[in-house]
Amino acid sequence: MTVHTKIPHGTTAWFEMVGTVMAEAARRAELPADLTVSLVERYTDGVVLADGLVQGIRFDLVGGKPSYRVGARADEQADVTIEVTAAVARELNALRSTDPRYRKVLDRFLGTGEMRMHGDISRLGDWLAMVHDPIVDRTG
Numbered sequence: 001m002t003v004h005t006k007i008p009h010g011t012t013a014w015f016e017m018v019g020t021v022m023a024e025a026a027r028r029a030e031l032p033a034d035l036t037v038s039l040v041e042r043y044t045d046g047v048v049l050a051d052g053l054v055q056g057i058r059f060d061l062v063g064g065k066p067s068y069r070v071g072a073r074a075d076e077q078a079d080v081t082i083e084v085t086a087a088v089a090r091e092l093n094a095l096r097s098t099d100p101r102y103r104k105v106l107d108r109f110l111g112t113g114e115m116r117m118h119g120d121i122s123r124l125g126d127w128l129a130m131v132h133d134p135i136v137d138r139t140g
Helices: 012-028 086-092 100-112 126-130 132-138
Strands: 037-043 054-062 065-072 080-084 115-118
Touching: 012 054, 012 065, 012 126, 012 132, 037 065, 080 086, 086 100, 100 115, 126 132
Parallel strands: 037 080
Antiparallel strands: 037 054, 054 065, 080 115
């Protein structure tokens, strides 16, 4: 088992790690060359980062190739847009996907509106389900 340095949740370094984990997983998935889809996840109560961006990430697959940017504009939209409070993101990123509480917590926050998802996340592909636990393992 690989031991990873824990990175404080919500920091710029943490979002950089998230983008790297997602990009590596997408590359390993050998996605179709015609796949072009975007994802923005931002904290609705996030702190402002450089260039007026807020805590979050923009992840793009263009021609099956991944890229990302740390930070999202407050009004930025994508094919899939996830809006979440920092506290909800922290709670979800402390639970592994195999934890029986994970799905219940996720459903609860989607129901309360503390987490909102617009668009069809399945467009990104099956590889996305494989990134949650490695992110949890690196989150401090």
